[in-house]
Amino acid sequence: MRALLLVILLSLVSAFPAWGADALVLQSTRDRAYCDAVKGFRASFPGSLRVVILKDYAEVDVVRLVQEERPQVVLAIGERAFSLAKRVRDTAVVTVLAPSLEHLRLQPNLTGIGIIAAPEQYLRLFRAMGKKRVGLLYDPSKTGPYVNQAVRMSRELGLTLEYCEVHSALEIQAALARLKGKVELLWMLPDSTILTAVNMEAFLIFSMQNKIPLVSYLKQHLQSGAAASLDIDNYDTGRQAGELSLTAPHPANRGRGSIVYPRKALLHTNESVLRKLGIAITAP
Amino acid sequence: MAPRAVLADEMEQLGFTAPAAEEFAASARLPRPTSRVAENVTVITAEEISRINAHTLSDVLQSVPGIELDYQRTPSTFAFFNIQGALNSTVLVLVDGVRQNDFDQNMATPGQIPVQQIERIEIIKGAASASWGSALGGVINIITKSPAPESKASGMLSGSIGSRFTADSRAELSGTVDRFGYYLNAGNLRSDGLTPNTAADQSNLYGKLTYLLPSKGKVTLGFSCLDSHPGLDEADTTEFGFVHDNSVFRRVNGFLKFSQPLYPHLFLDVDGYLTGRNDHTKLGGRDPGGAIAFFNDFKLSEATRGSNSRLTFDDGKRSLVTGVEYGHVRVSSRDLLSQAAPFYDLDWDSWALYANAAYTIGELTILPGIRYDSTGISGDSTSYTLGATYRLAEETTLRAYAAQGYSLPTPRAPGRLQKIRTVQGGIESGAVPYLWLKGTYFFNTLRHSESAGEMTITNQIRQGFEIEARTAPLFGLSLVSGYTYLYAKDSDTGEQLKTNSQQTVPPHLAKLALKYDSLRLGVRGTLSGNYVFWNGSGYPVSDRGMIWDLHLDWKIRPASDLSPQLFLSGHNLFNGNQTVDTTLYNTYPRWFEGGVRLFF
Numbered sequence: 001m002r003a004l005l006l007v008i009l010l011s012l013v014s015a016f017p018a019w020g021a022d023a024l025v026l027q028s029t030r031d032r033a034y035c036d037a038v039k040g041f042r043a044s045f046p047g048s049l050r051v052v053i054l055k056d057y058a059e060v061d062v063v064r065l066v067q068e069e070r071p072q073v074v075l076a077i078g079e080r081a082f083s084l085a086k087r088v089r090d091t092a093v094v095t096v097l098a099p100s101l102e103h104l105r106l107q108p109n110l111t112g113i114g115i116i117a118a119p120e121q122y123l124r125l126f127r128a129m130g131k132k133r134v135g136l137l138y139d140p141s142k143t144g145p146y147v148n149q150a151v152r153m154s155r156e157l158g159l160t161l162e163y164c165e166v167h168s169a170l171e172i173q174a175a176l177a178r179l180k181g182k183v184e185l186l187w188m189l190p191d192s193t194i195l196t197a198v199n200m201e202a203f204l205i206f207s208m209q210n211k212i213p214l215v216s217y218l219k220q221h222l223q224s225g226a227a228a229s230l231d232i233d234n235y236d237t238g239r240q241a242g243e244l245s246l247t248a249p250h251p252a253n254r255g256r257g258s259i260v261y262p263r264k265a266l267l268h269t270n271e272s273v274l275r276k277l278g279i280a281i282t283a284p
Numbered sequence: 285m286a287p288r289a290v291l292a293d294e295m296e297q298l299g300f301t302a303p304a305a306e307e308f309a310a311s312a313r314l315p316r317p318t319s320r321v322a323e324n325v326t327v328i329t330a331e332e333i334s335r336i337n338a339h340t341l342s343d344v345l346q347s348v349p350g351i352e353l354d355y356q357r358t359p360s361t362f363a364f365f366n367i368q369g370a371l372n373s374t375v376l377v378l379v380d381g382v383r384q385n386d387f388d389q390n391m392a393t394p395g396q397i398p399v400q401q402i403e404r405i406e407i408i409k410g411a412a413s414a415s416w417g418s419a420l421g422g423v424i425n426i427i428t429k430s431p432a433p434e435s436k437a438s439g440m441l442s443g444s445i446g447s448r449f450t451a452d453s454r455a456e457l458s459g460t461v462d463r464f465g466y467y468l469n470a471g472n473l474r475s476d477g478l479t480p481n482t483a484a485d486q487s488n489l490y491g492k493l494t495y496l497l498p499s500k501g502k503v504t505l506g507f508s509c510l511d512s513h514p515g516l517d518e519a520d521t522t523e524f525g526f527v528h529d530n531s532v533f534r535r536v537n538g539f540l541k542f543s544q545p546l547y548p549h550l551f552l553d554v555d556g557y558l559t560g561r562n563d564h565t566k567l568g569g570r571d572p573g574g575a576i577a578f579f580n581d582f583k584l585s586e587a588t589r590g591s592n593s594r595l596t597f598d599d600g601k602r603s604l605v606t607g608v609e610y611g612h613v614r615v616s617s618r619d620l621l622s623q624a625a626p627f628y629d630l631d632w633d634s635w636a637l638y639a640n641a642a643y644t645i646g647e648l649t650i651l652p653g654i655r656y657d658s659t660g661i662s663g664d665s666t667s668y669t670l671g672a673t674y675r676l677a678e679e680t681t682l683r684a685y686a687a688q689g690y691s692l693p694t695p696r697a698p699g700r701l702q703k704i705r706t707v708q709g710g711i712e713s714g715a716v717p718y719l720w721l722k723g724t725y726f727f728n729t730l731r732h733s734e735s736a737g738e739m740t741i742t743n744q745i746r747q748g749f750e751i752e753a754r755t756a757p758l759f760g761l762s763l764v765s766g767y768t769y770l771y772a773k774d775s776d777t778g779e780q781l782k783t784n785s786q787q788t789v790p791p792h793l794a795k796l797a798l799k800y801d802s803l804r805l806g807v808r809g810t811l812s813g814n815y816v817f818w819n820g821s822g823y824p825v826s827d828r829g830m831i832w833d834l835h836l837d838w839k840i841r842p843a844s845d846l847s848p849q850l851f852l853s854g855h856n857l858f859n860g861n862q863t864v865d866t867t868l869y870n871t872y873p874r875w876f877e878g879g880v881r882l883f884f
Contacts, residue, residue: 021548031301050599067500067545068598078301079294087433090500099294115300169804190298218299 022047023245024071026062026085028078029055033234037077037096040238045245047072054080063087073245076112086110094241097234099192101259102146111244111258113237115190116143116217117230117265119150123157125230125267126185128282129213135183136163137175139193146189172199176206188216188226200224213277222270227277229268236264320642320649322671322685323412324350324708324724324750328405330429335799335808336835337444337853337877339452339473341377341394341405341426349766349795350409350750352816354788355863356831356856356871358475358482359450360395362517366788367409368726369746369770370421374691374702376412379426380492380506381592382537382557387615388584389694390418396512396533400454401469401490403429409750410726411689411706413667414653415640417609420691420704420730428506431465431494432458439884444851446877450475465494478872482515501544510535517565536560551596553607561586564620581620588613601644609636613660615695628695632660640669647675651685662701665690679714700732718756725749729775744781746772746789760802768793783820783864790827792817806842806849810835816862824867829860831871849881 023045027034030053038051050069054060062084066074074093076085082098088109095101095112102114126134134154138147147163154161162183164175172194179186186207188195204225207214213227221229240263269281295301326348338344339359345351346365354364365372377384377392385392408423416423432438439457454471469490477483490508497503512533539557546552562585568578594607611634618626638655651671658664671685685708690701710724730744748770755763772781772789781789793816800809812833818825834854841847854876861871 028295029301031295033295033301063502064543064551067502067543068549068551068596070500070545070548089496097295097300099298115298190300192294192297195298220299 021050021069021071023049023073023075024066024069025049025051025075026077026081027051027053028080029053033097034077036234037238037241040235041075041242044239044242054084060084066091075241075245092245094245096237096241099142099190102143106258113240113244114146114259114261115232116146116261117232118261119146119153121265122187122215122230123150123154123159125215125228126159126187127157129185129228129279131185131213132158133160133162133182133184134187135179135185136161136187136189137166137172137194138163138189138191139167140165142193143189143191166194169193169199172202176202180210183212185212186214188214188221190217211277213273213279219268222268225270225273227270227273227279228281230265231268232262233264233266237262320644320651320673322651322673322683324409324710324726326407326409328407330403333399333402335810335837336812336833337851338399340399341397344399344405345394346814347795347797347812348407349752350768350793351407352788352790352793355869357869358478358484358515358872359452360473360484360486360512361482361514362393363395364391365394367422368748368750368768369772369789371787374421375424376416376419377424377426379537380428380539381555382539382559383588386561386584387586387613387695388617390692395514396510396535397426398471398473398486398488400456400471401428401467403427410708410728411687411704413689414655414669414687415638417636417655417657418690418692420689420702428490428492429458429467431460431467431492433460433465435459436461440881442879442881444877444879447875448476448478450478450875450877452879463496467492477515478875479870484513484515486510486512486514499544501542504541507538508536531565532563534562549597549599553594553596555592557588557590559586559588578621580622582617583620584617586613586615602642604639604641606639609638611635617695630695634658634660649673659692659701662693662698665701677715681712683712684709702730702732704731705729718758720754722752723749742774743776744772745775746770757801760800762799764797764799766795782823783818783825784823785865788864789819790816791819804842806839806847808837814862818864820864824865826861826863826866826870828862829858831860831862832857846883850878851881852876852878
C-alpha cells in the first residue's frame, strides 16, 4: 500500500511546469490534408507549436485553452476548429481549410485563407482553354462573395459568366437545364449546397451530353470525367498561414477580419477528355 | 443552445478530406483525449438529449449502457437508478460542480434535473473518490450551456403535449455582448400522471452570466431554482389506503466561479457555491368519517455553502490539478405533524485536499490521483487511484485503473464510511471498418455495510463486463448497442445477490438503438429498446418484455439553422413492464407526445 502511494506521489510531482507555445494549432482531425497544412505552418512559423487534435476530445474549451497557453496566434484547421476558434476574441486567429470562411463576416481578430483558388486563376485557365462563356451554379449563402468577385473580374478579362443561384440541391437539375446551349464550359465550385454525390453525377452528365469541359477544384474529379482542376496545395496553404500569422491583425483592431486566397494552385488535367473535346490549353 | 447544423463534415462532403471514422468521446476532471482517460466514461451531448426528446435526466440515464432505472413513470417523478449494480445513493451527481445529492439519503433524484440547459453529461462508471470525494459508485457530471458566442441574442421556444396532458414548455435566451455573456432557461413540465399518484408539476429557472476580465480571466455567476410537485414516491398505494397531497420539493442553487490564467499552462480556479433544499412529503389516508387526514408532513431542510480552489497545470503532455475543498452543511429532518424531536438536526464542516495528474510518455499515459477528505461527519478518508492508458494504434486504446472510493453515511444512520475497491480494464477501438467497439471488465469489492442509511447493504463483490458497439451510418442508418453483465455476490456468504428492496443488481442489461439521420431531409429518428433481467425471484419484480421508444423529429427547412423543428415521441410502444416492485411502481403504459421547437 505504501509503495503504491509513493508511486502516486512521485507521479504527481513529476508533472512539473513547462513554457507555453507561440502558436496554438487547433486541428479538426488527423486527416492528411490537415497534417500537410500543419507541416507547412511549421516550415514558415518561427515559434513553437502546441497541436491539439480536436477529434480526440468530446469537448474543448478553446477560450480557456488560449488563456492557459497564451499563444501569439491560434491556427484553426478545418471547420470544427474554425467553429471553436470563433469564440476567441483577444488573440489573433488564422483559419485554413474551413469552407464557411468563404461566406462569414469575420470578427476583427480573425483572418484566414480560403479553400478555393483565386477567381483570377480560374478565369485565366478558362481563357487558356479558349472558352469565354462559363456556366456556374452557386448558393449565395455559401459561395456568394467569391462568385461576386469572379463576376467582376470576368468582365475585366473579357469572359462572360452565366451564373445561376440555387438554394437547395433539389434545384440543380433545373438550373443546369437553364445553362444548356448558353455556355462553353462548366465551372464547379466547392459549394456544399450544390455538391452531393448525386449532383456530382448531374454535372458530369451535363458536361458529356453538351460536350463541354467541366472544371473542378479537386483532382479526384478528373477520374470521373472532369477536364481539369485547380487544386489548392495544403502544404503551401499552411506555409502561407505561417507567414500570415506574423502579420495577423491585432485583436484590438476595429473593422472586420478578412480572408486571402491560397497563393498556390495546382493545375491537373484529364488529357483524354481534353483531346475528345478538342481543347488545348495554351499558356494562361 | 439548440443543435445548430455545424457542418463538421463539410470538408468531407466537398472531397477535401477523407471520410472520418466515428468520433470518440472522452472525459475526466480535466478534459482529456480518449487515449488519456483510464476510467469507463460515457459522454452524452445536448444533441443526443434533444434527439430522444428527453424531459429530465431520468430519460437520458435510461439510454446509457450499464445504467438502469428502477422503473419509469411520469416525467419528473421519482426514479432511482443504478450503475453496474451501484445504488444511486453512492453515485455523485454534480451540476456545474455543485452537488445534487441530498444528505438525508445521499440520493440525487434524476427526475428533478431538467435537461434543456445541459450542454453535456460525463458519466464515470466506477469509483472516482480520488477526484471527487464521496463517489463510490461513480459520477454524473453535468455541464450546462455557455452563452452563445456569436450572437447578441438568440434562443429557442419549445412546447410539447401528450397523453394525460403531459406538457413540457421551455424557453431559452442566450448571447454575448462584448465581454458579457448570458444564458437563461425557463421551463415547466406537468402531467395528470401516467401512472397512479404521479400527477406532477415542475417549474425551473436556470441562468448563467459570464464576464471576461481584462486580465484574461473569467467570472461566471450561475443560479437555478426548481419548484416541483413530483407526486408520491411509493405511488401504487391504493390498496394500502394511502393518499398523497402536495409533496413539494424546492431547490435553490447558486455559484460564483473565478478563473484566471497565471502563467502559460498554469490556471487558477476559485469556485464558491450556496445551495438550499426544502422538501415536504405528506402522507395521509381516510379518517373514520371518510375525509382525508394527514398523518405525516415530513420536512427536510438542507443548506450548504462551500468553495473549491484549484491550480491546474496542463501542457498537453503533462497535467496536474491540485486543489482544496471546503464545505459547510446544515441539515434537519422532522415530522411537522408530530410533537416528537426532529429525526436529526445537524451541521458540520468538511474539507479535502486533492491532486490528480496525467503524464504522457509516447503512447503511454499514467494517471495517478490522491485525495484526503475530512468528512466532518464520519472521520477521515484517503482515496487514491492509479490508471494507465496505452494507445495501441491510431484508433485503438487499452485502459486500466485501480481505485479506492468511499460513500458518506447518512444522518439517519451515522456510522463508518462505506468503502469500495475497484479494478477496471478495457479496450476501445475504431480499427474495424464501420464499427466502433468498447469493452470493459470491472471488479468491485464493497465493505462496511452498516453505513448505507436505511438500506442494509451486505459486503459485496460485484464484477462483470460491459460491451458497447456503434456502426458507421449507412444510408443514414446506424446502430448503437450496449450489453452489461453483472455478477454480484455477498462476500460473507458467497451467495449471488438478487434484486430486492435493498439493492438492484440486474445480471443482464441491454440497450439498443437504431438511428436515422438525413441532413438533406432534415429528419432524425431513434428507435430504442431496453432489456433488463432483474434476477429478483421471490420479490415482485417485473422484467416483462423490452421497452421500446420511438423518437422522430423533422426540420421543416433543413438548410436553415433557424428552421422550426417538429418532433414526436412514442413511449413503451408494446406496453412492457420493467420495475423492481410491481406492488408500488409500474412502468407507464404506451403514451405519445408531440411538439415544436422554434429558434431565433
